[in-house]
Amino acid sequence: LEDRYRALLSGEADLAYGLEGSDVDELVRRGFVVLEGQVPYIWYFIFNMHDPVLRDMRVRHAIAYAVDRNRLSLEFFRGHTDVPSGMLPPASPAFDPEYQFPYGYDPARSRQILKDANIDPSWKLQILTASAGSGQLVPVQICEYLVESLEAVGLQCEIVRNDDWVSYCNDWRSGLPVGAGMSQMSWGMSCDIWLDQVLHSRNSSPYGFNAGYYFNAEVDRLFDSARRTRNDDRRFQLYRQANALIMSDLPVLPMFTLRRGSVCYHPRVKNFRNPRQNWHSFKNVWIDDDT
Numbered sequence: 001l002e003d004r005y006r007a008l009l010s011g012e013a014d015l016a017y018g019l020e021g022s023d024v025d026e027l028v029r030r031g032f033v034v035l036e037g038q039v040p041y042i043w044y045f046i047f048n049m050h051d052p053v054l055r056d057m058r059v060r061h062a063i064a065y066a067v068d069r070n071r072l073s074l075e076f077f078r079g080h081t082d083v084p085s086g087m088l089p090p091a092s093p094a095f096d097p098e099y100q101f102p103y104g105y106d107p108a109r110s111r112q113i114l115k116d117a118n119i120d121p122s123w124k125l126q127i128l129t130a131s132a133g134s135g136q137l138v139p140v141q142i143c144e145y146l147v148e149s150l151e152a153v154g155l156q157c158e159i160v161r162n163d164d165w166v167s168y169c170n171d172w173r174s175g176l177p178v179g180a181g182m183s184q185m186s187w188g189m190s191c192d193i194w195l196d197q198v199l200h201s202r203n204s205s206p207y208g209f210n211a212g213y214y215f216n217a218e219v220d221r222l223f224d225s226a227r228r229t230r231n232d233d234r235r236f237q238l239y240r241q242a243n244a245l246i247m248s249d250l251p252v253l254p255m256f257t258l259r260r261g262s263v264c265y266h267p268r269v270k271n272f273r274n275p276r277q278n279w280h281s282f283k284n285v286w287i288d289d290d291t
Contacts, residue, residue: 001138008032008264014287015265015272020080020137020258027264035263035274038090040188043081043137043256045127045146046212048176048183053123060250062113064103066153069255071105072145076138077256084254086243087195091276093232094192094239101254102247110153124156128176128183133165135186137256143184175205176212183211190277192239196223199246214251267291 005022007013009030019027024034047054054060069083085101088094129143130136140161147157160180162168172183188194197203200223201215219242226238246252263274268291271284 008266011266014269015263017263018135018137019264020077020262024078024080024264031267033265033267033269033272036259037274037276039258039262039276040089040091040190040194041135041186041258041262042084042087042089042188042254043135043142043184043186044087045182045184045253045255046176047251047253048181049213049215049251050176050178051181053119054125054181056117057249058113058117059119060253061103062110062117062153063150063155064250064253065106065110065113066155067146067149067253067255068105072142073256076141076145080259081137081256082259084257086247087199087252087254088192088239088243089188089257091190092188092192092194093190094236094243096240096243099240099244103250107149107153114154119155124158125150125181126179127157127159128168128172128180129159129161130165130168130184131161131163133168133186136165137186139184142255172211173205173209185211190275192235193227195239195242195246196227199223199242199251212251214246214249216245216249219245219249 001019001022004013004016005019008016008027028034047060049055073079073081073083083101085099088096127143127146129139131140140159143159147159150157162171172185176183187198198209199214199219200210201220202208204210204213222238222242226235226242229235229238265272268288270286270288274280
């Protein structure tokens with residue numbers, strides 16, 4: 001993050017991605033263009049549904065109640081990120097602005113749920129993460145915050161880091177291994193079928209991107225119906241129903257969406273277009289050396 005920020009200020013780079021959490025107001029004061037808006041992006045944790053402890057939905061709920069996502073967004077990213085209400089990012093067609101995330105920050109409730117779940121005190125939650133990568137924000141610091149939050153409610157945790165982003169992605173695609181409880185990923189698409197790709201049971205790793213092996217027959221049915229439905233409004237409703245069921249089961253824990261600073265560039269960069277997508281075409285972009 002700091003390397004990208006300094007590269008813009010020094011003139012080494014004309015455009016940079018992923019500056020959430022840096023002093024983008026200073027970039028604006030210096031004349032840089034700082035884009036703001038919704039993109040189809042979710043930074044999320046994946047639970048290993050084969051793990052004998054995490055298979056208990058109460059434990060996954062307790063983890064969600066233990067984490068203050070709003071505080072994390074403000075302290076780490078200066079409010080340049082938002083906390084998502086579910087796994088449909090704000091820029092997705094089926095996003096429901098009325099839907100509310102079901103698990104507000106409540107560590108007392110988390111402790112009680114964990115007590116009721118009667119977890120073996122020797123159990124340790126292993127969290128897999130990359131050290132950095134494409135659209136990854138600051139993954140290690142996020143995981144460290146998660147560990148701090150969970151240890152405060154009585155869970156033992158450890159972080160396993162992979163310093164190579166490509167290697168991490170290959171391992172993640174293969175699915176969570178035995179002994180690992182959670183991994184993290186940042187992803188999203190401007191079409192709602194992305195939800196199908198990461199949470200339909202037929203896409204369970206290693207055949208797809210459902211890295212935590214989630215299975216819910218009703219969610220699968222809703223996904224299948226949505227794929228066959230031509231009516232936009234009906235398809236949106238199907239994905240919203242699926243999202244609500246997913247958030248009830250909680251096989252994943254959505255942490256962040258992007259709002260400000262995902263793309264910043266010098267005004268000499270001309271004809272750059274920023275669609276509601278997490279990729280860009282530079283085919284018609286050019287540099288005005290006189291600016």
